[in-house]
Amino acid sequence: MSERLIALASGVHEGNPPIASAPDMVHIAAAAGYNAVGLWVAPGENWHANTSGDVAAALRETGLVALDIEVIWLQADADPDPLHHEMIAIGGEIGAKNCLIVSSEPDREEPNGFMPIFASARAPQACAPVLNTWASPKSKRWTTHSMW
Numbered sequence: 001m002s003e004r005l006i007a008l009a010s011g012v013h014e015g016n017p018p019i020a021s022a023p024d025m026v027h028i029a030a031a032a033g034y035n036a037v038g039l040w041v042a043p044g045e046n047w048h049a050n051t052s053g054d055v056a057a058a059l060r061e062t063g064l065v066a067l068d069i070e071v072i073w074l075q076a077d078a079d080p081d082p083l084h085h086e087m088i089a090i091g092g093e094i095g096a097k098n099c100l101i102v103s104s105e106p107d108r109e110e111p112n113g114f115m116p117i118f119a120s121a122r123a124p125q126a127c128a129p130v131l132n133t134w135a136s137p138k139s140k141r142w143t144t145h146s147m148w
Helices: 022-031 051-062 082-094 125-130
Strands: 036-040 065-074 098-103 141-146
Touching: 022 036, 022 051, 051 065, 051 082, 065 082, 082 098
Parallel strands: 036 065, 065 098
Antiparallel strands: 098 141
16 A cells, blocks of 8 residues: 655645745655645746756655646636646656646536546647546636546
């Protein structure tokens, strides 16, 4: 049986994205005794060219697992944000186990029920493992979906 993962979520720190950098979040989680961490990914805001490498190094150094990347927010009646693909690719780069997705779809009876959010020919090859990621249309409720 594998070890149960208990993660510190990035959202517990001030800011949006959090003031603490992603590599710092890994070290904060390790120092607090967690064996996993959730990482807020905002390309161009808190995630830059070297961030994935820095996070991967911090994860190796501490032995922590990246439980998830946060947060892909699906807006009602809107196409997926192109940054969603980049966020999923970043999750793959750091070995994240899940992707935190929230939907603002107000109609819980929407015929599509669960909608595939990345099933598109435009999806980068790096996203191939998550082409079957699904988002629950639970209005303003956080849901975590396995990426791999």
